[in-house]
Amino acid sequence: MPNVQSLRCKECGRDYPQEPIYVCDFCFGPLEVNYDYDAIAKNISRESIQDGPLTIWRYDELLPASRDNAVSIGAGMTPLLKAENLGKELGLNNLWIKNDAANPTHSFKDRVVSVASTKAVEFDFDTIACASTGNLAGATAAHGAKAGMNTMVFIPSDLERGKILGAAVFGSVVLVNGNYDDVNRLCSELGDDRRWAFVNINMRPYYSEGSKSIGYELAEQLGWRAPEHVIVPVASGSLFTKVYKGLQEFAQLGIIDSADTKMHIAQPFGCSPVAKAFVEGQAHPKPVVPDTIAKSLAIGSPADGMYSVGIANKTGGSGTIVPESEISEGMKLLAETEGIFTETAGGVVISTLRRLAREGVIGPDEETVALITGTGLKTLEAIADSVETVTIDPTIRSFDEVVTGAAVS
Amino acid sequence: MPNVQSLRCKECGRDYPQEPIYVCDFCFGPLEVNYDYDAIAKNISRESIQDGPLTIWRYDELLPASRDNAVSIGAGMTPLLKAENLGKELGLNNLWIKNDAANPTHSFKDRVVSVASTKAVEFDFDTIACASTGNLAGATAAHGAKAGMNTMVFIPSDLERGKILGAAVFGSVVLVNGNYDDVNRLCSELGDDRRWAFVNINMRPYYSEGSKSIGYELAEQLGWRAPEHVIVPVASGSLFTKVYKGLQEFAQLGIIDSADTKMHIAQPFGCSPVAKAFVEGQAHPKPVVPDTIAKSLAIGSPADGMYSVGIANKTGGSGTIVPESEISEGMKLLAETEGIFTETAGGVVISTLRRLAREGVIGPDEETVALITGTGLKTLEAIADSVETVTIDPTIRSFDEVVTGAAVS
Numbered sequence: 001m002p003n004v005q006s007l008r009c010k011e012c013g014r015d016y017p018q019e020p021i022y023v024c025d026f027c028f029g030p031l032e033v034n035y036d037y038d039a040i041a042k043n044i045s046r047e048s049i050q051d052g053p054l055t056i057w058r059y060d061e062l063l064p065a066s067r068d069n070a071v072s073i074g075a076g077m078t079p080l081l082k083a084e085n086l087g088k089e090l091g092l093n094n095l096w097i098k099n100d101a102a103n104p105t106h107s108f109k110d111r112v113v114s115v116a117s118t119k120a121v122e123f124d125f126d127t128i129a130c131a132s133t134g135n136l137a138g139a140t141a142a143h144g145a146k147a148g149m150n151t152m153v154f155i156p157s158d159l160e161r162g163k164i165l166g167a168a169v170f171g172s173v174v175l176v177n178g179n180y181d182d183v184n185r186l187c188s189e190l191g192d193d194r195r196w197a198f199v200n201i202n203m204r205p206y207y208s209e210g211s212k213s214i215g216y217e218l219a220e221q222l223g224w225r226a227p228e229h230v231i232v233p234v235a236s237g238s239l240f241t242k243v244y245k246g247l248q249e250f251a252q253l254g255i256i257d258s259a260d261t262k263m264h265i266a267q268p269f270g271c272s273p274v275a276k277a278f279v280e281g282q283a284h285p286k287p288v289v290p291d292t293i294a295k296s297l298a299i300g301s302p303a304d305g306m307y308s309v310g311i312a313n314k315t316g317g318s319g320t321i322v323p324e325s326e327i328s329e330g331m332k333l334l335a336e337t338e339g340i341f342t343e344t345a346g347g348v349v350i351s352t353l354r355r356l357a358r359e360g361v362i363g364p365d366e367e368t369v370a371l372i373t374g375t376g377l378k379t380l381e382a383i384a385d386s387v388e389t390v391t392i393d394p395t396i397r398s399f400d401e402v403v404t405g406a407a408v409s
Numbered sequence: 410m411p412n413v414q415s416l417r418c419k420e421c422g423r424d425y426p427q428e429p430i431y432v433c434d435f436c437f438g439p440l441e442v443n444y445d446y447d448a449i450a451k452n453i454s455r456e457s458i459q460d461g462p463l464t465i466w467r468y469d470e471l472l473p474a475s476r477d478n479a480v481s482i483g484a485g486m487t488p489l490l491k492a493e494n495l496g497k498e499l500g501l502n503n504l505w506i507k508n509d510a511a512n513p514t515h516s517f518k519d520r521v522v523s524v525a526s527t528k529a530v531e532f533d534f535d536t537i538a539c540a541s542t543g544n545l546a547g548a549t550a551a552h553g554a555k556a557g558m559n560t561m562v563f564i565p566s567d568l569e570r571g572k573i574l575g576a577a578v579f580g581s582v583v584l585v586n587g588n589y590d591d592v593n594r595l596c597s598e599l600g601d602d603r604r605w606a607f608v609n610i611n612m613r614p615y616y617s618e619g620s621k622s623i624g625y626e627l628a629e630q631l632g633w634r635a636p637e638h639v640i641v642p643v644a645s646g647s648l649f650t651k652v653y654k655g656l657q658e659f660a661q662l663g664i665i666d667s668a669d670t671k672m673h674i675a676q677p678f679g680c681s682p683v684a685k686a687f688v689e690g691q692a693h694p695k696p697v698v699p700d701t702i703a704k705s706l707a708i709g710s711p712a713d714g715m716y717s718v719g720i721a722n723k724t725g726g727s728g729t730i731v732p733e734s735e736i737s738e739g740m741k742l743l744a745e746t747e748g749i750f751t752e753t754a755g756g757v758v759i760s761t762l763r764r765l766a767r768e769g770v771i772g773p774d775e776e777t778v779a780l781i782t783g784t785g786l787k788t789l790e791a792i793a794d795s796v797e798t799v800t801i802d803p804t805i806r807s808f809d810e811v812v813t814g815a816a817v818s
Contacts, residue, residue: 054463054486073748074490074508077463079483085557099483102511104749106786142748148494152812157800162571165789168796171745174812175800182803189805336580339482339551340513377515377786380574387577391566391584394591396598403561403583 004064007205008034010307018064020123020202030303031205033064041253046224049216049255056111056213062249063213064206065118071147072118075110076213078102080221080369085337086350090357094367096227098218099340100374105142107135107343107374108239112210113199117143119206120197126150127196131187133159133180134296135343135374140199141170152196154183166378208238215246218369219256226251226259229317229368231353233266233345234274235297237304240265243371244311263317264361265308266352268292268344269324274305278312278319285309293382294327294344296374318361326351328386331376341376349373413473416614417443419716427473429532429611439712440614442473450662455633458625458664465520465622471658472622473615474527480556484519485622487511489630489778494746495759499766503776505636507627508749509783516752516783517648518548521619522608526552528615529606535559536605540596542568542589543705544752544783549608550579561605563592575787617647624655627778628665635660635668638726638777640762642675642754643683644706646713649674652780653720672726673770674717675761677701677753678733683714687721687728694718702791703736703753705783727770735760737795740785750785758782 006015011029022031044061052058052067056076060067079099087095100108113136120128129152130140137153144151151172155164156179167173176183187198197203219226226247232240244263251259267275270292273285285305290298302308312319322330330350335341342350353370356362376383392398415424420438431440453470461467461476465485469476488508496504509517522545529537538561539549546562553560560581564573565588576582585592596607606612628635635656641649653672660668676684679701682694694714699707711717721728731739739759744750751759762779765771785792801807 054488072490074488074511079463079513081481081483085555099513102483102513104488104508104511106515106784138750142744142750144748145745146494146748161793162789164798165792165796166750166786168798169741169744169750169785169792170748171741173798174808175798176803177800178803186803186805186808190808193805332578332580335551335578336554339553339555339579341547341551341575341578375515375786376578377575377784380571383574383578384570387574389573389577389582389584391586394585394587394595396595396602399583399595399599 003035003040003061004033005036006034007031020197022202022204033205033209035062037252044253044255046255049220056114056210059213059216062216063115064209065115065122069121070114070118071121071143072114073104073110073142073146075103075114077217080218081338083338086334089333089337090354091364092357092362092368093365096367096369097334097338097340098214098369098371100214100372101340101342105135105138106377107139108211108214109135109139110143111213112207113139113143115210116197116199116203116207117147117149119203120149121147123197125195125197127152127194128199129154129187129190129196130199131155131183133163135378136200137163137167141167141172144172145170154187156180156183163378208242211239211242212246212249214371215243216250219247219250222367224256226256226261227369228260228366229262229264229362231264231266231349231356231368231370233297233349233371233373234308235299235302237274237302237308239373240308241304241311244315261315263311263315264352264356265312265317265319266322266349267320268294268297268322268327268348270294271298271300272321273300274302274308275319275321277305277309279321283309293324294348295379296343296345297348318356320352320355322348322351328383330354331383332386334372340372342372343374343376343379344382345374346372412444412449412470413442414445415443416440429606431611431613442614442618444471446661453662453664455664458629465523465619468622468625471625472524473618474524474531478527478530479523480526480530480552481523482513482519482551482555484512484523486626489627490747492747495743498742498746499763500773501766501771501777502774505631505776505778506743506747506749507623507778507780509623509781510749510751514544514547514551515786516544516548517620517623518544519552520622521616522548522552524619525606525608525612525616526556526558528612529558530556532606534604534606536561536603537608538563538596538599538605539608540564540592542572543787545609546572546576550576550581553581554579563596565589565592572787617651620648620651621655621658623780624652625659628656628659631776633665635665635670636778637669637775638671638673638771640673640675640758640765640777640779642706642758642780642782643717644708644711646683646711646717648782649717650713650720653724670724672720672724673761673765674721674726674728675731675758676729677703677706677731677736677757679703680707680709681730682709683711683717684728684730686714686718688730692718702733703757704788705752705754706757727765729761729764731757731760737792739763740792741795743781749781751781752783752785752788753791754783755781
């Protein structure tokens with residue numbers, strides 16, 4: 001891509017050529033894509049963006065792969081919805097929900113895998129791979145199919161049948177006898193041994209850039225301005241840092257006037273190293289052993305945790321540790337007020353939002369976005385015990401006896 | 410709405426006022442919304458549409474409710490994807506997939522329920538209701554929550570737990586002891602007894618108009634022209650007739666030059682009254698007792714079956730009866746080539762497409778759209794027996810023995 005100058009170490013600043021590498025040989029810092037913003041500024045405008053496709057690829061000037069090669073199943077440009085009902089509930093008059101469950105495989109991972117798989121094509125890989133037990137499996141399997149690449153999605157063989165099917169339908173699942181650690185170890189060995197594109201390992205610098213598109217979309221969908229607050233669920237912290245980066249880039253390029261968004265970290269009690277570091281005033285999150293129902297956030301040693309804490313501090317944001325019992329409460333609250341069924345990570349976000357509103361961290365009229373990263377359909381077990389239903393006999397009399405007067409909705 | 414003149418009987422042409430009614434008192438024909446197209450022509454243009462929201466409400470001039478009142482969780486403007494891989498497989502160079510699984514509750518039902526619930530608000534109903542075992546339950550529960558209305562989604566109490574949860578999370582499910590017939594009977598009795606908005610009964614004339622938005626989107630997303638072929642899964646036939654109506658309206662209003670689209674009926678062997686009537690040259694489908702794995706198409710007495718047959722004939726379209734065994738084949742073919750996981754109805758559509766391509770009904774260069782109405786995540790059982798996986802031990806040696814050489818993808 002003409003707009004990319006190098007990969008650059010986030011720690012020591014050393015430059016590397018654009019290759020499938022992800023770590024600095026000298027200081028072991030993570031590599032990040034380094035753009036030629038002067039060149040980009042000459043080509044990008046609100047109009048050029050609006051003339052593009054209704055996918056993440058409308059922002060291709062700021063992505064590390066070419067729109068011409070895009071492996072796209074339609075990721076991006078998900079709805080940003082005014083949440084009047086939830087806002088009323090929480091005393092917020094200017095609340096928005098970004099619903100990334102509307103992506104093709106129903107999570108934000110389609111954004112990052114679309115970029116990673118496109119870059120894998122550009123690097124002339126013939127195999128794309130990942131280890132995952134969740135959203136990444138579906139996104140990688142789907143994009144691998146679309147790219148026509150050899151695809152290897154490694155998952156533990158004892159995973160729930162439903163999750164296996166949801167990825168295996170794309171034709172690319174390898175079940176591994178063992179637990180998730182065994183799967184990861186095998187993938188590391190294969191990564192050293194084979195010339196494959198592992199989407200979130202050797203492709204990670206490119207992959208993670210896909211999340212910037214959420215920041216761009218927020219700005220565009222709000223009428224070309226940055227919100228005052230964004231609440232982001234944190235696992236590795238990559239998503240958090242990239243939403244911030246997207247907003248900053250837009251401001252730097254003059255696409256929006258400014259980006260003074262306060263960035264808020266949302267984590268569940270059972271895996272909250274980043275939020276905890278923020279609360280305790282530490283720069284470096286301490287690794288933990290995850291034990292949370294929000295499985296997509298269960299990363300105990302978050303690679304971008306330190307950067308996330310830094311951004312939350314710099315922007316006047318916050319870090320919230322959500323009790324496990326409040327996760328399904330958050331899921332239900334969003335469903336019952338806005339008609340959106342989120343995965344557990346979204347429950348963490350909504351419960352964080354509720355706390356920030358109660359504590360006055362977010363003022364009643366401040367423009368706020370809560371980021372919903374995926375659908376609840378894949379994690380039904382998380383709400384199985386907390387959703388209530390009524391049961392009646394098939395007669396009006398039974399209906400009246402059991403339901404009428406009772407608040408069904 | 411100023412653009413609506415009346416409800417009009419599709420059979421005898423009698424006009425009725427805009428009320429929550431759905432059947433002609435004189436001839437028992439279905440009522441349909443009758444617009445003032447001269448008034449619409451003065452207000453609508455490609456530009457006015459493009460200035461609207463990225464939902465079905467961008468076409469509000471042609472919907473029977475006002476955008477100002479819209480109960481919207483973001484339905485519509487789903488991706489239209491160039492299907493190069495599937496096209497290559499089938500010998501079609503100009504094939505597109507319209508992926509309505511990208512709607513908020515993951516099916517096209519969000520379109521119709523968004524219109525029905527908005528109209529229910531305009532009619533000042535306080536309760537919205539439906540009977541359903543599938544996509545309609547989720548769409549109604551979600552929109553009812555967003556509308557802040559009392560919501561009653563009636564489902565059989567012995568439905569799979571996953572499907573109950575997917576609707577009950579929105580807070581509005583009434584489980585009925587009995588089978589689906591019992592549920593429907595109760596709903597009919599309640600419909601006579603209460604002033605409720607049943608989305609697909611007394612709200613049906615408005616509800617069904619929501620499906621026209623698919624026709625509009627196809628034309629807009631193709632660059633303001635109608636495709637040469639559309640393949641639509643048929644249950645009641647409502648979707649089929651409304652996609653056609655949407656394209657015709659756009660041509661009539663000069664938004665597109667013409668709409669000579671051939672409309673193709675796709676039905677599964679276990680419930681194919683409409684396709685059978687087409688094939689046998691009958692105008693009226695004969696009712697059947699459904700027995701198909703494509704449960705969302707299991708309507709044995711299709712209300713709009715006759716109109717669908719008429720449109721297929723008039724446009725030079727076709728009717729295809731897909732063997733039950735080919736349904737999961739179609740689902741897998743789409744997943745493995747395009748990375749899209751469809752519900753069973755989509756498997757029927759893709760297998761129909763394959764047959765039409767083989768038989769030369771669709772020529773290699775003719776612009777063709779296959780309509781995918783919902784996600785496979787809700788009907789995992791349909792592919793449980795046909796998806797293949799490989800299982801290995803967590804070693805490179807086991808990987809090489811089992812996988813290498815074998816075509817995993």
